[in-house]
Amino acid sequence: MKPATLLRLALAGSGTDTLRVVFTAVSSALAGLTVLSAATVIAIPELGGPDSGSDGWNSQYRSSLLAEPGLRPGVVATLLLAAVPIVALAGQCVRFGSPGRDRRLAAIRLAGATPRQAVLIAAGETAMAATVGSIAGLGVYLVLHRVLHRPYADGRLPLPTDVLPSAPEVVGILLVVPVLAGLAAVLLLRKVIITPFGVVRRARGRKPSVLPGVLIIAGVFAPLMIRPFGEWLLTQNVVRGSTAFLIGATLMIVAAIVGVVIGTGWIAYTAGRVLRRYARRPGALLAGRQLMADPWSGSRTFASLLAAVIIGAGVYAYRSYLLTMFAATKQANALAGDGGGSFYDTGFYLGAIDLINVTIGIGAVIAAIGILVAVAEGIVSRRRAYAALVAQGVPRRTLGEALAWRAFAPLVPAVLIALSVGVGLIRTPLPAVSVTPRRCGGEPTQCVQLPELTLAVPVPFRDLALIGGSALVLMTLVVGAALLVLRTSTDLEELRTG
Amino acid sequence: MTVLLSGRDIEKSYGPTPALRRVDIEVGEGEIVAVTGPSGCGKSTLLHCLSGIMRADAGTVTYRDQDLGLWSEARRSELRRSEFGVLFQFGQLVPELTAAENVALPLLLAGSGRREARKSAMSWLERLDVGDLAEVPPGEMSGGQQQRCAVARALITAPRVLFADEPTGALDVLTGEQVLTGITEIARDRGMAVVLVTHEPRIAAYADREVTLRDGRVDATGLGLGLAS
Numbered sequence: 269m270k271p272a273t274l275l276r277l278a279l280a281g282s283g284t285d286t287l288r289v290v291f292t293a294v295s296s297a298l299a300g301l302t303v304l305s306a307a308t309v310i311a312i313p314e315l316g317g318p319d320s321g322s323d324g325w326n327s328q329y330r331s332s333l334l335a336e337p338g339l340r341p342g343v344v345a346t347l348l349l350a351a352v353p354i355v356a357l358a359g360q361c362v363r364f365g366s367p368g369r370d371r372r373l374a375a376i377r378l379a380g381a382t383p384r385q386a387v388l389i390a391a392g393e394t395a396m397a398a399t400v401g402s403i404a405g406l407g408v409y410l411v412l413h414r415v416l417h418r419p420y421a422d423g424r425l426p427l428p429t430d431v432l433p434s435a436p437e438v439v440g441i442l443l444v445v446p447v448l449a450g451l452a453a454v455l456l457l458r459k460v461i462i463t464p465f466g467v468v469r470r471a472r473g474r475k476p477s478v479l480p481g482v483l484i485i486a487g488v489f490a491p492l493m494i495r496p497f498g499e500w501l502l503t504q505n506v507v508r509g510s511t512a513f514l515i516g517a518t519l520m521i522v523a524a525i526v527g528v529v530i531g532t533g534w535i536a537y538t539a540g541r542v543l544r545r546y547a548r549r550p551g552a553l554l555a556g557r558q559l560m561a562d563p564w565s566g567s568r569t570f571a572s573l574l575a576a577v578i579i580g581a582g583v584y585a586y587r588s589y590l591l592t593m594f595a596a597t598k599q600a601n602a603l604a605g606d607g608g609g610s611f612y613d614t615g616f617y618l619g620a621i622d623l624i625n626v627t628i629g630i631g632a633v634i635a636a637i638g639i640l641v642a643v644a645e646g647i648v649s650r651r652r653a654y655a656a657l658v659a660q661g662v663p664r665r666t667l668g669e670a671l672a673w674r675a676f677a678p679l680v681p682a683v684l685i686a687l688s689v690g691v692g693l694i695r696t697p698l699p700a701v702s703v704t705p706r707r708c709g710g711e712p713t714q715c716v717q718l719p720e721l722t723l724a725v726p727v728p729f730r731d732l733a734l735i736g737g738s739a740l741v742l743m744t745l746v747v748g749a750a751l752l753v754l755r756t757s758t759d760l761e762e763l764r765t766g
Numbered sequence: 767m768t769v770l771l772s773g774r775d776i777e778k779s780y781g782p783t784p785a786l787r788r789v790d791i792e793v794g795e796g797e798i799v800a801v802t803g804p805s806g807c808g809k810s811t812l813l814h815c816l817s818g819i820m821r822a823d824a825g826t827v828t829y830r831d832q833d834l835g836l837w838s839e840a841r842r843s844e845l846r847r848s849e850f851g852v853l854f855q856f857g858q859l860v861p862e863l864t865a866a867e868n869v870a871l872p873l874l875l876a877g878s879g880r881r882e883a884r885k886s887a888m889s890w891l892e893r894l895d896v897g898d899l900a901e902v903p904p905g906e907m908s909g910g911q912q913q914r915c916a917v918a919r920a921l922i923t924a925p926r927v928l929f930a931d932e933p934t935g936a937l938d939v940l941t942g943e944q945v946l947t948g949i950t951e952i953a954r955d956r957g958m959a960v961v962l963v964t965h966e967p968r969i970a971a972y973a974d975r976e977v978t979l980r981d982g983r984v985d986a987t988g989l990g991l992g993l994a995s
Contacts, residue, residue: 280862379860380923385875463819
């Protein structure tokens, strides 16, 4: 198949495909904008010369996050982290509003297209839409770059609007977003067999094996391993202390997220069994059977949201650790007779953490949109079966109840576990803050070491409730929107149309 | 007559329900074979197995001495757009493409250039008297016009075997006969074999030979529709 044919077939969609294309383009524009912002921060020149290292501050920026070279990688990492669920959403859009596209792909398969060509056509559409979105994102970026270039009275800048990424970097970003979205689309279509008679989703109905259970346990206990693993890395003398911690922490965070996400399949299956055993209402019984029939659909759908919950809980736990450290320092200074002052710019550190939380919040909202896309797609693909149930007298309310049960039965325990894991990631290696105050006289030799002061790091229950509550509120909004889709999809006209 | 396509002991089930039970069938070069029988007897399933759209659970489907059961899905797809043509009752045209694009599709998927594919599509559309509808999407055509486009698409690659599953099922009698006359004339003209699935004796009468299925088995009682000579 020539590229021109692929292009024509990928863009053959009609009005019913518009929503999917728009979703893909908008999410790609957001992803492009986020990655370009990260590239802009990277483009800030290092002022430190060969003698001074890279410690020279870029004083043209008011925010220390931009001015201080040591903090900029954190800003870049946060922006890139935020781009991950956005790109995932762009890929996930391949599954939205799919019946019309499925009919088209089946007809193309009937004309002799191979399964690979059919997947290429579907992924091609995503990549095209993502390219348009990516270019639009660049346009928005350039406009914002100009509009936001407003120095304060002291001449300093609120944002790095005085630098731009290099042309090859911009081109690379414009290309990488559609490529990633296309790959995500291919990945999501891997369980979809596009046959000449329509698209069949291969549901993994078998009972989850022991492995997800092991993974979830590994995920829950991963935080316990951060410190020993980092120490082991140190004994190998191949990495420096900070690098060892970074590697250890990254691996454990990934293990924890994978454990929780994969474990959600197991949770969904177990929740399905419990519902089937104990539920009395038809909606709950229906949901129980559906959860058992495809327990992995939940873990696939909730992955981004659960990742956001884990990271959010971890960040709040770290905030709690910092607050404890500030309090301990203050108390130690008071004991030392320094008047209870602190060396730390607490506002700066807490502000930086709040900024990260805002980014995670945005990521969670985007993840929720992704869930809505997946849930709506699930409803639309089963619309004839739903319409048939309604025609036979099953109330729409029952179907709505089943939808809600199917969403919340696995999500509530998964969110609780995600919160525990997120807190554990920080609190397990850093359970308390210990400070040894020293009271000094006029001469340094006259310093007296006072008894060690140890403060336990409290669990930030209020913040965790906020994160968990926000996740459930987001899911409630998703279910509410999905109920509207359900209403239109159970129209009895669906029995007469393809 | 040289055997072009054959099925031996074909079995196929949908879950616990058997659709085909040890079916044997042969199709010679240039032969028109009607597969007949009542609804649910396995006619369409047999056509799908013979054309490589689906794999049989047991038995072999051989095309020019090659066992299609051993071929990958991709290779069978390539066969369907080169040496096989497939025609269904309805729903086979891509609604978003024009008639000419639909007809040219197998050639485009095989890597032909757009101009060359379009030229070939136009000649087939004109031969089937729908040349003036080249730029019209299927949704704006009548059932008969759509089916002629589908015939053009099935024949554009000059297949050696045409599989037609109730090709006139959605058409009125007159249009159905026009379409079928067109297919059989082209088949005779080009020496193309046709496997024609139908439950109508009137349609089966166009075939050289008739194979009747009953409950997933070839009916050996001789109680077929009996109209094919």
